[in-house]
Amino acid sequence: TYNALINGLCSNRKIESALKVFDQMGRKGCLPNVKTYNEMINGFCMTAKIEKAMVLFNRMLKVGPPPNRITYNTLINGYCKCGYLSNAMRLLDFMKENGCEPDEWTYTELICGFCKVGKLELASKVFDEMVERSLSANEVTYTALIEGHFKSGEVDVALSLLERMEEMGGELNVQTYNVVINGFCKENMLSEAEKLLEKMIERGLLPNVVTYTSLVDGLCKNGAVHLAFRVVDEMVKQDCMPNLHTYSVLVYGLCQEGKAEEAEALIGEMEAKGLVLDEVTYTSIIDGFVMLGRLDHAFSLLKRMVSAGCKPN
RNA sequence: ACUAACAGAUCUUGA
Numbered sequence: 001t002y003n004a005l006i007n008g009l010c011s012n013r014k015i016e017s018a019l020k021v022f023d024q025m026g027r028k029g030c031l032p033n034v035k036t037y038n039e040m041i042n043g044f045c046m047t048a049k050i051e052k053a054m055v056l057f058n059r060m061l062k063v064g065p066p067p068n069r070i071t072y073n074t075l076i077n078g079y080c081k082c083g084y085l086s087n088a089m090r091l092l093d094f095m096k097e098n099g100c101e102p103d104e105w106t107y108t109e110l111i112c113g114f115c116k117v118g119k120l121e122l123a124s125k126v127f128d129e130m131v132e133r134s135l136s137a138n139e140v141t142y143t144a145l146i147e148g149h150f151k152s153g154e155v156d157v158a159l160s161l162l163e164r165m166e167e168m169g170g171e172l173n174v175q176t177y178n179v180v181i182n183g184f185c186k187e188n189m190l191s192e193a194e195k196l197l198e199k200m201i202e203r204g205l206l207p208n209v210v211t212y213t214s215l216v217d218g219l220c221k222n223g224a225v226h227l228a229f230r231v232v233d234e235m236v237k238q239d240c241m242p243n244l245h246t247y248s249v250l251v252y253g254l255c256q257e258g259k260a261e262e263a264e265a266l267i268g269e270m271e272a273k274g275l276v277l278d279e280v281t282y283t284s285i286i287d288g289f290v291m292l293g294r295l296d297h298a299f300s301l302l303k304r305m306v307s308a309g310c311k312p313n
Numbered sequence: 314a315c316u317a318a319c320a321g322a323u324c325u326u327g328a
Contacts, residue, residue: 004314007314011314036315039314042315050318071314074316105316111318112318115328123324138317140318143319144317145318175318175319178318178319181320182320209320244321247318249322250321286323
């Protein structure tokens, strides 16, 4: 009961409330088990409070319950997510010393972490260690590597990894396609991206809002805002609704073309749909008016942002 | 219902 509750609170980023429940349950004679601790640790990691996660971890080491593989994986992921890769590697050693065998998840998290900070060499070292331990890379591992190579501009390597994935059998999933489509878009290879979109549909996969938003962004950033709107029409036809990210990309695209007025109209449409604008959307539109020299209006949007309860960062 | 991969802005990225 308590675990379900804590998990629910953590997934909703209510870590403070989760902590209250966590502290209370002990007093009510129900001691937290490993899963409870893991959930709390993950909750802290997801909100970038790794130090607090480590406090709980140390308590587990001292008074139990002893950490298991999931505890270690969760913490390693937490360190990876905030770029502390050396701490993540230290935890890998520590878990081995304590007789806890790393698994595919452990290595995949580290590979992803190294890819995210552009350390492809280290990512492939981790990959090799994983293989030496006769663990096999799965679609998540490969997708992380593909993304890493795209972000480092090594499109050819990324594509050869994709081929390898296909050769090893198994269909690619939507998320893998998304990474490649977004990679192409970021490299301004829009026709490749569109070809891949068609291919995934042919293979019976349903593109989702991330797929379409990547394309919309690619088009906007290549001076084809009008085509971006056609993609949005298409996604709506496919019953895939544009979300905050999608609109935000369009707002930015319009503003970059000097069409801040049109962007503002779009914002009206977002509000009418009940979407809540965030600081990213506001920054785009404010910047749009700044670029037009209309500082008065930029400031009034800033006010509107604050009164809408959105905190400027 | 304990852990891993995907989309948006601004500023910065120093010999």
